[in-house]
Amino acid sequence: MLYAPARRESSLDHALVWSAVLLAAIGLVMVYSASIAMAEAERFTGFRPAYFLQRHAAYLVLGAAAAVVFFRVPIWLWQRSAPWLFLFGLGLLVAVLLPGIGREVNGARRWIAVGSATFQPSELVKLFVVLYAADYTVRKAAFMDDVRKGFLPMFGVMAFVAFVLLREPDFGALVVVTAIAMSILFLGGLNWRLFAGLAVLLAGAFAVMIISSPYRLQRILGFMDPWSDAYGTGYQLSHSLIAFGRGEWLGVGLGGSVEKLFYLPEAHTDFLLAVIAEEMGFAGVAVVIGLFAFLVHRAFAVGRQAASLERYFAALAAQGIGIWLAVQAFINMGVNMGMLPTKGLTLPLLSYGGTGIVVNCIALAILFRIDFENRYLMTGGRT
Numbered sequence: 001m002l003y004a005p006a007r008r009e010s011s012l013d014h015a016l017v018w019s020a021v022l023l024a025a026i027g028l029v030m031v032y033s034a035s036i037a038m039a040e041a042e043r044f045t046g047f048r049p050a051y052f053l054q055r056h057a058a059y060l061v062l063g064a065a066a067a068v069v070f071f072r073v074p075i076w077l078w079q080r081s082a083p084w085l086f087l088f089g090l091g092l093l094v095a096v097l098l099p100g101i102g103r104e105v106n107g108a109r110r111w112i113a114v115g116s117a118t119f120q121p122s123e124l125v126k127l128f129v130v131l132y133a134a135d136y137t138v139r140k141a142a143f144m145d146d147v148r149k150g151f152l153p154m155f156g157v158m159a160f161v162a163f164v165l166l167r168e169p170d171f172g173a174l175v176v177v178t179a180i181a182m183s184i185l186f187l188g189g190l191n192w193r194l195f196a197g198l199a200v201l202l203a204g205a206f207a208v209m210i211i212s213s214p215y216r217l218q219r220i221l222g223f224m225d226p227w228s229d230a231y232g233t234g235y236q237l238s239h240s241l242i243a244f245g246r247g248e249w250l251g252v253g254l255g256g257s258v259e260k261l262f263y264l265p266e267a268h269t270d271f272l273l274a275v276i277a278e279e280m281g282f283a284g285v286a287v288v289i290g291l292f293a294f295l296v297h298r299a300f301a302v303g304r305q306a307a308s309l310e311r312y313f314a315a316l317a318a319q320g321i322g323i324w325l326a327v328q329a330f331i332n333m334g335v336n337m338g339m340l341p342t343k344g345l346t347l348p349l350l351s352y353g354g355t356g357i358v359v360n361c362i363a364l365a366i367l368f369r370i371d372f373e374n375r376y377l378m379t380g381g382r383t
Contacts, residue, residue, distance in 0.1 A: 027350030063361030092121035137188030172343035251281030
């Protein structure tokens, strides 16, 4: 157990905290800007322009409250609980597929209804995979060169996760979860030849999944040339690119987006960056990218500091959180800019979505706790 240190000695990395706060604040403003027209026009919102703003603000408050609570949980307890949390997450993924429990939206079963709200288990599983992979790597550190003892157990578990996610289907979440698990294993000392072989196998598996699914293949072909079918498969991407083009260097001004006026689908969720680009221009997008880059950089710095203190689970957990945020942000930005096919992933900390916001806040609370404990131990604190 870590004893509470003096306030001066326990100060956090304020730059790390403020980068997260600024991203959340930008998200709050831009979600309102991107959603106001749709909220005002839709019956289910009660024709209230601030409908999505109010809900997004409530999610941020809930996420902040959860972060305050979970920040007080010591890292050793997260490590001890990691396998059980992961099993709980797997149970939720299976529950989504059960009739009467999972809720289907646009042909996908990714949500569980909780009263009037919905909950997306795959968002929580991303955090649990970070914790489980970090704990697994520390426990199996002596067997990272052994295929049977070190690699196959984790591979079997992740294969089951992949099977369940593809049943929903949620290919985007699968890509993020796979990237998290592989990266943590690599950082934890997985044999590089085994890692390279696994990377090749995964690339082949993803290619087969894309080719064998007409829906995914159609997305890939639409991404490669969105203008060939601008009113069909290329509709989302073509309007996203128009938004980027209209924004130029400094944007058309906050609230001035035309593409959010029912042209760009999911403007307040998956394509929020396109609205930022149109209204704030290249400068606004650069600020968002810079904040994410700094946040991920600090996450890895916290992880390296934990490793220097021989806190290996904490080190891998911190870097795993950084990898998660980096991969998901990169994919979302790539989709918005036409660099990657549409994946259905939100922009962490910015896009509208209750489960994603709350889980992101909890993940950051764990990162802040790791930094807190690092600083405490470096100032002579005792455990």
